[in-house]
Amino acid sequence: MATILYARVSTSEQNLDHQQAQAEAAGFMFDQVIADHGVSGVSVLMKDRPEGRRLFDMLRAGDVLVVRWVDRLGRNYADVTDTIREFMRRGVIIKTVINNMTFDGSTTDPIQMAVRDALIAFMAATAQAQTEATKEAQKAGIAGAKARAGEDNYKGRKPSYDRATFDKVVSSLSDGVSISFIAKETGLTRQTIYRIRDHRADAEKALALWGG
Structure with a gap:
C-alpha cells in the first residue's frame, strides 16, 4: 500500500512546492509525489493529463491518494465526481489536506454512502462554481475598464521599451x-x-x- 500526493497547477508560472509543503505541515507523509504542471483543471480531464493518467495506471486497493482539495483533481463537476468514484471502486482512499476529508468505498451503510456521495458532489460543484465565478469577475473587470477608457484605448500599461x-x-x-x-x-x-x-x-x- 502506498500514499501518493497528487498536485496540480494551471499555469507554467505557478509553483507546485507549496502544495507538498502544506500537506507535510498537516502531517502527511508520501511514498511518491505525482504532479501536473501548467495543466487546466477545467478543460483537461484527469485521465487526459500526463501525470493524472499515471494515477489511473498505478493506484491499487489500499492505496491512499492525498490532494490539497478536490479542485486539484479538477474543476469540472462530472470529471471530479467520476474520478473519485472510479478510485473508490478500486479500493483507493482519497484524503484532502484542507478540511481533512476522507472518501473511500468501504462503507456499505446506505445512509453513510448517501452522505459521502452528497459531500463529494457538493465539493466538486463548488470547485467548478469557483472557477466560473472567477471568470465572470474577470470579464466584468475588463468590461468595466473598457467602458471607462473606451474600447480603442484599453491596451493595458504602456511598455517601457520601443x-x-x-x-x-x-x-x-x-x-x-x-x-x-x-x-x-x-x-x-x-x-x-x-x-x-x-x-x-x-x-x-x-x-x-x-x-x-
Whole structure:
C-alpha cells in the first residue's frame, strides 16, 4: 500500500512546492509525489493529463491518494465526481489536506454512502462554481475598464521599451549577454528584461497593442 500526493497547477508560472509543503505541515507523509504542471483543471480531464493518467495506471486497493482539495483533481463537476468514484471502486482512499476529508468505498451503510456521495458532489460543484465565478469577475473587470477608457484605448500599461529596444534585448539574450549588461546598454530595469525573457509573447503583444 502506498500514499501518493497528487498536485496540480494551471499555469507554467505557478509553483507546485507549496502544495507538498502544506500537506507535510498537516502531517502527511508520501511514498511518491505525482504532479501536473501548467495543466487546466477545467478543460483537461484527469485521465487526459500526463501525470493524472499515471494515477489511473498505478493506484491499487489500499492505496491512499492525498490532494490539497478536490479542485486539484479538477474543476469540472462530472470529471471530479467520476474520478473519485472510479478510485473508490478500486479500493483507493482519497484524503484532502484542507478540511481533512476522507472518501473511500468501504462503507456499505446506505445512509453513510448517501452522505459521502452528497459531500463529494457538493465539493466538486463548488470547485467548478469557483472557477466560473472567477471568470465572470474577470470579464466584468475588463468590461468595466473598457467602458471607462473606451474600447480603442484599453491596451493595458504602456511598455517601457520601443520595438528597436525590444529587438535588441531579444537579440542580446539569444547571444547569451548578461541581464546586467543588457540593462546597462538599454536603460531598462532588470525586472523588465526578465519579463521579456520569460514572457516574450506577452511582451510582444503589449508592444503591438501600443503600435510598436
